[in-house]
Amino acid sequence: MTDFRAEHRAIDWASGEIGARIRRRNRAQLRLRLVGMAAIGFAFAMLATLVGSLLWTGTRAFRQTHVAIEVHYDAGILNPDNLQRGNYRAILGATMQALFPDLPDSALRKATAILSNGAQFMVRDRIVADPALLGQRISLRVPVSDPYDQLHKGLIDRETPEEFRRLKDDEIALWDRLEAAGAVSAPLNWGLITNADSRFPELAGLRGALMGSFWALLTCFVLSFPIGIGAAIYLEEFAPKNRTSDFIEVNINNLAAVPSVVFGLLGLAVFLNWLGLPRSAPFVGGMVLALMTLPTIIIATRAALKAVPPSIREAALGLGASRQQVVFHHVLPLAMPGILTGTIIGLAQALGETAPLLLIGMNAFVTAAPGSPFDPSTALPTQIFIWADSPERGFVSRTSAAILVLLMFLVAMNALAIYLRNRFERKW
Amino acid sequence: MTTAAFMILLAGTVGAYLLNRHAAEQIRNRGARLHSLAGFHGLYGALLVAVPTLVVVLVWLLVEGAVIDRLVMSGLPAAALDGLGAGERQLILSEITQLAGGRQFGQPQPWVLEAAARMVRLRLASDVLLVATVLALGGGMAVLAWRRVSPDFRARQQAERIVNGLMVFCSTIAIFTTVGIVASLVFETGRFLAMIPWTEFLLGTRWEPQMAIRADQIAAQGSFGVIPVFLGTMVITVVALVVAVPVGLFSAIYLNEFASPRTRRMVKPVLEILAGVPTVVYGFFAVLTIAPALREFGAATGLPIAPNTALAAGLVMGVMLIPFISSFTDDALTAVPRSLRDGALALGATRAETVMNVLFPAAIPGIVGGILLAVSRAVGETMIVVMAAGLIAKLTLNPLDSVTTVTVQIVTLLIGDTAFDSPKTLAAFALGMLLFVVTLAINVLALRIVRKYREIYD
The missing domain is CATH 1.20.5 (Single alpha-helices involved in coiled-coils or other helix-helix interfaces)
Known part of the structure; x- marks a missing residue:
């Protein structure tokens, strides 16, 4: 010591x-x-x-360059009996000729290429809707094709040597003349939301993808919400503690950790191949997403049920309610805010899920928005994947814009979930 | 017609509820004492109508298409299908389906037109039959329930038994899903292994699934050795962990030990955002920003960085995993009892020494479990690698090179139209099986480590 x-x-x-x-x-x-x-x-x-x-x-991509043109529905070119199949290219050619009267015919084709490939259909749809326009002149704003859109947004560097540039000097000169004439404008790009998919970036929009995601999420919700709540109530309130219910629990926890692409394989093999359900349908996508969301909803619902204090149950039982009455009349309504929060978070995850949807073919090129959950369609994340794979430059900014739209939805859903939790959840 | 069937079902359910409740109320009004409340009699009637009829309608709709297709195909003239493969049969069937839907392209053969007409007839017959079945079954059940209404009938117990059964069914969906996954994977993998021996699959070092579709095409005989694909997955996973583990660990340690509660409250949700970003967004981020940056870096330093290097995918995947590792570490550190921390501090250890020498060792099982779960996430992650990693399987460990992964191969093999009789398609299921088994094993291992090595402090 x-x-x-x-x-x-x-x-x-x-x-x-x-x-x-x-x-x-x-x-x-x-x-x-x-x-x-x-x-x-x-x-x-x-x-x-x-x-x-x-x-x-x-x-x-939230702005799209347009050019104002004056279209003359020339009665000499169009056949009033078959407006659907007129030579609208020629009409656009004449329009450009009027804009650039000094151009030789060979350069005129380059001038027409300024307009989007879809311009002829816009010109056509206008007169098909109103045949009285035949022989008249109207002014119209049409989107310009992708290279000129890029040029207007300053993405094509005029200093680059001509041979490496997508637009040659004469094409840029044409464009500058249009711009000097005040024909060019870049309004908000509503087409991004109102158009369906297209091969041409200036016309491509998210309408089909938004509808597809809507149908898929609706299917997912309709299936997974009641089934998830039913399963959670049974496991939390009624199931005897035995091996079967343990087995179910282990299963649910394992499913939550299975890679999403494996769910895609399940959908492909079982729903498409064995049951013969249609490919690319949001309904099938929703079923696969429902299987993936189910564990999330079950786990959230069980937590919400567990948070309801036993005194509520005992009071209801004491007044003579049956066990199911206790749950459905008292415990479940009290747990609802927590359940809804978990469900919305699960649906937000499902909205961003891509891989399983790719495997059941929701990456199809579809130029019409689906009218029902059984029509072929894309979904927001698969549309992002398709556009990210497209070589046209214009799709780069559209992909980012589509991602911003997707993120906006996710933020909104999560904000709603947080609001529900803060507003309605009770501390006991 | 399907809508009509559902409307009838809905109307029948509501009708049976009202009918039974009314019948029970009348019995009560006559002065008899009911065993159950009138509402329970109504509920019993509604359930008795809704459940069996709904099951019939759903099963009907699920099998209807397949049955009609089969009937139409078997009704074709025998000569029409002679010597045709599954793909060509599929084409004929889709032509018939298009015709039956009223979309005619070109001039079909007369027997195709006839088959289309038969398909239309069969569909109509099926619809009529479905509505008739719904009417008969729903009506029958409603009458059955109505006749049971009596003062002594224990309607509450009966209704609750049905509800209980429904809930049990709901909770077995999880089992059905697992069974479905395992069954589809095992079944298709079995067919794959019947064509390609398992030794070649598991031990082969070449993965070239591009094979001739027609006999006269000149193409490499496909080879299905999984080792290079698996190696690629490992390379990207390791890159991801090299990013995610230190960043996740140190940010959790900082937040847990050094940050003020206010910083903690602000930083944690921002980290959680990283976990909520969809993986397709990360994939695009890798392609749009990270890969070009790495390419320029490679050009500037002379490093041989491939255009779609494993680094880009791995780096972005690492960013995705940061909140995962960080929250597991955070939980594990918080779970260490206060007394250990206080003891170390009281002995004069600095906060850093307390964390590194006392808390961290005690938290290791939880942290290792979290890292393992992150590994299983990384192995199963699909979109980032599909967009940012390569397609060619190379036998390499170099992260600067372009590698492919199991999930990339699954997706590229199955994207587009798929025929279920080529080893190319079935290989994707074999890879899926491998993926499922590996991730399951890692998850089970992680849970066991957490359970087994967790110190019990109480």
């Missing part, structure tokens, strides 16, 4: 050696803090880069 005490006394806490040691230890602590801050900084920087690059490229 004495030795120990002697040794103990030998430490001189004020000595330089001890001071250096403490400084060293404090420096080590500071290093750990800095590393931790750097780690958080890295995560934040990645998130900022992600959002920033999407905003940077995506906001461009």
